[in-house]
Amino acid sequence: MAGVTAPIFSRTSQYRLAAPLLLGGCAPGVLDPAGPVGVGDRLVLLNSLAIMLAIVVPTILATLAFAWWFRAGNTRAEYRPDFAYSGRLELLVWSIPALVVIFLGGVAWIGSHDLDPSQPLASKVAPIRVDVVALDWKWLFVYPDQGIASINRVVAPVGVPVSFRITSATVMNSLFVPQLGGQIYAMAGMETKLHLQADKPGSYRGLSAHYSGKGFPGMTFRMDAVSPEQFAGWVAGAKAGGPVLDRAGYLALLKDSEDVKPYTYRAVPPGLFDAVVKDSGTLSAKRAKDGRQQ
Incomplete structure (x- = not known):
């Protein structure tokens, strides 16, 4: 008709174009597994x-x-009040x-x-051992075999099991990587175990699934699944730079901090994880109530 301009996109087309924008806000989770x-x-x-x-x-x-x-209008329905x-x-x-x-x-x-979290995964390759310490409000990941540590980042080769030992130097937390497996609690003076594996390269979001104070929302980390060569390069890079995790460095980690960016330590004293478990978090947990330092 004269004087009427047809719309470039129909309303249906507009909805289709808007759908990816809405779905883009959906983070991958347990229904999009990678291991x-x-x-x-x-x-x-x-x-x-x-x-x-x-x-x-x-x-x-x-x-x-x-x-x-x-x-009311169905006369065939039998009324049986008794x-x-x-x-x-x-x-x-x-x-x-x-x-x-x-x-x-x-x-x-x-x-x-x-799916027992303490049960090792069946694999022809040896697992990567990672010791985990929950802190306020960050995660410390120690690689005892490589002699390095990282804050708020786990790196592991694709297809290789990762064997976690988990404890806390503060209040109770919960380690959870939704795309890779279930969560397990981190408790002061105790050791829990978790075995995960990523079968696809990628960066997977990890978090604390247990409220632990005001910094809880930012207590997240990334678990990166990379090639064996990239993993070896990351280990070499960590050993080449970064501070040493000595006693002074650990005491600094016990202080409250929020939204901490990932970084690495080039050296870690042997037996750090066992010392944290035996200490039962006395350097911080005894001064913490409901996740708030007193």
Whole structure:
């Protein structure tokens, strides 16, 4: 028609163009795994969801069908005000939830044993050992075999298991890399274990999944999965520069700090992790309540 200009994009096209912008704000998580433990965690979640939907969906449909059948205008619906008991209905009401609980319990039982965080991952290559110390509000990662350490960054070769020993020099925290596996707690005076592996190159977000004070939101780190050559180069670079993690350096780490950028230490004293566990965090945890230094 004269005088009418057709829009360049239809409304549908505009929605399609806007969708990637909205989805771009979604960070990868447990449903986008990048390692064997993460894949197993996702399978447990999806199996559990399917089992629960097996009762939720029929219940919703039955509710809608019930409301439609017993509507005021349906003369075929039988009005039974004296109805009190039905053996078939009783069997249905109790058997289906019982089966759901049994199936969910089976999935949880099998999955929790197959994905036991303290159980080493099956692999033909030796794992990379990393000792982890939770601090206020940062993560210390010590590589005992390489003799280096890093703050808020883990680097490991692709396809190589990483064996974590975890403790805390302050209040309770929780180490969690959503795309690679489940979380495990870090507690003063205790040692927990976690085994993860990245099968795809990339940089994966890690965080503390347990509130630990005002700096908690920034207590994040990156776990970078790189080639063996890149890992060797990173280790060599760490040894070539950076400070030494001596007693003075460790005491400095115990001080509160937020949103700390990653950096490395070129040397670490042997037995640091065991000393932190035996110390039970007395240098900081005894002065901390609810994550706030007193």
